[in-house]
Amino acid sequence: MIQRKLEITYRPYDKSTRIPPGTTLFSAAHWIGLPIDSTCGGRGTCGKCKVHVIQGSLEATTADRKQLRVEEIDAGWRLSCQAKVYEDTVCEVPELLRVPKAATMGVNRLVLLDPNVRKAYVELTEPSLEDQRSDLERLRDALTAEGHDMKADLQVLSRLPSILRAADFKVTAVLGGDQLIAVEPGDTREMSYGVAFDLGTTTVVGTLMNLRTGMAEAVRSTLNGQAPFGADVISRISHAMTGAAALSELRETVLKSMNGILGELYAESGIARENVYEAVVVGNATMLHLLLGVDPAPIAVTPFTPAFREPLYLEAGAVGLEIHPHGRVQTLPLLGAYVGADIIGGIVATGLAREDKLRVFVDVGTNGEIVLGSSTRVLATAAPAGPAFEGSQIQCGMRATEGAIEGVILTDRVELQVIGGDITPKGICGSGLVDTVAQLRVAGLVDVSGRMRSREEVPEHPLSDRLIMVDGVRAFLLSEGVFLSQRDIRALQFGKGSIATGIKVLMDVMGVATDDLREVLLGGSFGSYLNPESARIIGLVPPVPVDNILSVGNTAGEGAKMTLLSFRERQVAFELPEAIEYVELSGRADFNDSFVSVLQFPELDSL
Secondary structure, X not given: OOOXXXXXXXXXXXXXXXXXXXXXXXXXXXXXXXXXXXXXXXXXXXXOOEEEEXXXXXXXXXXXXXXXXXXXXXXXXXXXXXXXXXXXXXXXXXXXXXXXXXXXXXXXXXXXXXXXXXXXXXXXOOOOOOOOOOHHHHHHHHHHHOOOOOEOOXXXXXXXXXXXXXXXXXXXEEEEOOEEXXXXXXXXXXXXXXXXXXXXXXXXXXXXEEOOOOOEEEEEEEEOOOHHHXXXXXXXHHXXXXXXXXXXXXXXXXXXXXXXXXXXXXXXXOOOHHHEEEEEEEEOHHHHXXXXXXXXXXHHOOOOOOOOOOOOEEEHHHHOOOOOOOOEEEEOOOOOOOOOHHHHHHHXXXXXXXXXXXXXXXXXXXXXXEEEEOOOOEEEEEEEOOHHHHOOOOOOEOOOOOOEEEEEEEOOOEEEEEOOOOOXXXXXXXXXXXXXXXXXXXXXXXXXXXXXXOOOOOXXXXXXXXXXXXXXXXXXXXXXXXXXXXXXXXXXXXXXXXXXXXXXXXHHHHOOOHHHOOEEEEEHHHHHHXXXXXXXXXXXXXXXXXXXXXXXXXXXXXXXXXXXXXXXXXXXXXXXXXXXXXXXXXXXXOHHHHHXXXXXXXXHHHO
């Protein structure tokens, strides 16, 4: 039976999240931006991530017994990185006892803190008749002695004389790589921040990060303001093609969304804009083009060519992002027109290209991006899944907001999990759609072809009275006014069929079988809430053991944070396009045959 999503609450922060069963307390905490101390990368060997379980039952693991005292275990302490939860749980997270020099981020990845933004405090000798070096030479010489290269542009240089003299030549230089971003009076090394943006087609997420500690100071999200111009990238490109004013309108709209998030982050954290020196932005190719005001039209037509694929390092003022006026905006590279910087971020966050085990990573959405591989070889592709997974073009579909059915269990009755708690359902979102169809399959009310049975065909079934007709189309009644129709099932089949085909094609190209797969990773905002067992039942993913299907959260955002905090991780991201083989599905002769072969639902006895 498919289990309902679980609610996890972390005290004293009073932060909560809903997760699929089997997720660790450690991973769930990171999904909501709550840092838990760790230095072992979530392997259960450092003992630093222990939490006090107040409500819920968690069996002690072998790692718990090695790292914790018997009396701690008896009192309910557990290593959060090993604590998989299978019921609603409340736990208490101890305060960090030290400033970490490393942080565990992404999918249990240990990130050494080595940000691109560095601050160097220097006390310069004042000019004299014997030492007539320029102000710039004086600063450069001091930074060179500290091991820093430096380049300065006119904007910083214009204020350098007055700042140096007002501060008695005791200043902090702020460097973004070798670019001088600012010179600040006194010692300001304690104040160094950056922001990571996941610029999604539907949702924009911003995380304000402390570059010294690796901790998230605040997290905010909002709908992408471009939504009125279309729910998908093709609609937005079409609008941009109507003229320069339309392209400018799209750029200004998304900047308004991002700067609105920045304003909220500053207000919540109390951190000044002037102390936020860098932003890392990930997103698909279209979103990055529109953010920068670059014509995206060639992305939409054969041969699907973006204007740029390489990473860009730009002045924040030129981009229009409201961080430090002379700060920098870093984008990660693109793999192609439909596998963007968000997927590069996901690969960084999962470590897929750096570990021996063979895994498939799927970012489920309107455009399903798929990556298959290991440290040996990596393939990637994009599959046009359509809007069903976002709840769009489903008769009672809606976004994953309050009132949306997000989970369904069918026995002799209908049990619904609704976003917002015990409220009247308004519609059904993507995860609820997948759950419903999976449960209808298990209940015998939908056959392998996707055909919904009628009330007359199953008169003895305890849920037969839920089988109704709506405008001459078969449907299943979930709640008053909310139903799933036969057409909705077909839309889901085409969406899941497209992604399953992408996975199958990549596996065929690599010459591997299901038994070779160690894990299936479901990413993206939708993948975070998708029930792994439901995904398996409808055939969205290969039939690996359900424990090997992992919801890994917003890996795009995690990758952005990792590359903000660690220049080493950023370099890995920069190098990934050269290590990944892109497979274009639209040009493959075997696509249609593969699609037809996975369009039906799997036989239940084969799972």
